[in-house]
Amino acid sequence: MARISIAPMVDITDRHFRYFCRLLTKKAILYTEMITSSAIIYGDRNKILDFDPVEKPIALQIAGYDKKEMAEAVKIAEDWDYDEINVNLGCPSDRVSGNQMGATLMAYPELVAEIIYAMKRETNKPITVKHRIGIDGTNVLPKDLPKVVLDKYEDLERFVKIIAETGVNHFIIHARIAILEGLSPKENREVPPLRYDEVYRIKKNFPHLFIEINGGIKTINSIKDHLRHVDGVMLGRVAYENPFLLSEVDRFYDNGKVNNVSRREIIEELINYVKKLGEDDKRGYHAIKNTIGLFHNKRGSRIWRQLISPPWEAGYGAKEILERALDLLPEDVLDERPRII
Ligand SMILES: Cc1cc2nc3c(=O)[nH]c(=O)nc-3n(C[C@H](O)[C@H](O)[C@H](O)COP(=O)(O)O)c2cc1C
Structure with missing residues (x-):
């Protein structure tokens, strides 16, 4: 069975955005933002880990390098009913890889395997990994040591093989390398070229593994194409740039179909949602700010973007902003539905 997922994205895939995504897709699995192991251990757990049951299926993404942590x-997250635990092995940020987390860990697959064994002792939930096809450089080695470059298909294959020996059988692969010296995280999502063929090749050489592809996938047709080669597709930026696309992705599941929903219905649901949160403007804004792409490429998209971007017109809270949108946006766009196939 194919699977579609919405990628972990810091500052985007918080619980409000996930709730919004769930209005659009009933089946795609939603990922939390990356959460470090120390945030879970030392932070405000309820704030960090709570989610609404309607968000399910939901995966918790954890970043860290210390197997005990x-x-x-x-173990702590066991008290929340996550459907999957995912290990971040792809983040290029200094804040993460400088601490030997994220993509830097691709240089140390044996250490990753130890981390996974330690995690497996604490849960029966599926543990998955999200990584790049390779890395160029790490942030942790002393400068006088040779730079670690794992940029060839064979390096990727070796990495997958070692991790698969732990029993992990689900790999989410962002089809570009991470350049860990000199590029910002944003550049690292754009500059290294996409090399989908190497992900397809992993599926071919490890047919028993569930391989999910990620990176630059933005249309229903490209999802369809990728699913001819791999088992799943993870959507990142398109989920906030053009979220209405998500209403069509359930068709990729067995017996799945498009979610016959309109933007008007989504906005009405959001009004109910922010009412439940309370009338606090700031919180309300936070709850809807990542819906900014709902009218992507449609008449009214500017009005929508202006309405939900600060500074808000004095006195309006999230509920009023959404109600105003229903008054101001073109009726035909509000009532448009996905193509039914
Ligand atoms: C704003 C933003 C935050 C991100 N945060 C994370 C993260 O927390 N964990 C992670 O594994 N990847 C993170 N990513 C990477 C995405 O999960 C995804 O791999 C990447 O954007 C490529 O997919 P796309 O081309 O479909 O966007 C982030 C990406 C963006 C744009």
Whole structure:
């Protein structure tokens, strides 16, 4: 069975955005933002880990490099009903890889395997990994040591093989390398070229593994194309740039179909949602700010973007902003529905 997922994205995939995504897709699995193991251990757990049951299926993404901490974080998260635990092995940020987390860990697959074994002792939930096809450089080695470059298909294959020996059988692969010296995280999502063929090749050489592809996938047709080669597709930026696309992705599941929903219905649901949160403007804004792409490429998209971007007109809270949108946006766009196939 194919699977579609919405990628972990810091500052985007918080619980409000996930709730919004769930109005659009009933089946795609939603990922939390990356959460470090120490945030789970030392932070405000309820704030960090709580989610609404309607968000399910939901995966918790954890970043860390210390196996004891990673195991403890998993143990703590057992009290929440996550469907999957995902290990971040792809983030290029200094803040993360400088601490030997994220993409830097691709240089140390044996250490990753130890981390995974430790995590597995604390949970029966599926543990998955999200990584790049390779790395160029790490942030942790002393400068006088040779730079670690794992940029060839064979390097990727070796990495997958070692991780698969732990029993992990689900790999989410962002089809570009991470350049860990000199590029910002944003550049690292744009500059290294996409090399989908290498992900397809992993599926061919490890047919028993569930391989999910990620990176630059923005249309229903390209999802369809990728699913001819791999088992799943993870959507990142398109989920906030053009979220209405998500209403069509359930068709990729067995017996799935498009979610016959309109933007008007989504906005009405959001009004109910923010009412439940309370009338606090700031919180309300936070709850809807990532819906900014709902009218992508449609008449009214500017009105929508202006309405939900600060500074808000004095006195309006999220509920009023959404109600105003229903008054101001073109009726035909509000009532448009996905193509039914
Ligand atoms: C704003 C933003 C935040 C991100 N945060 C994370 C993260 O927390 N964990 C992670 O594994 N990847 C993170 N990513 C990477 C995405 O999950 C995804 O791999 C990447 O954007 C490529 O997919 P796309 O081309 O479909 O956007 C982030 C990406 C963006 C744009």
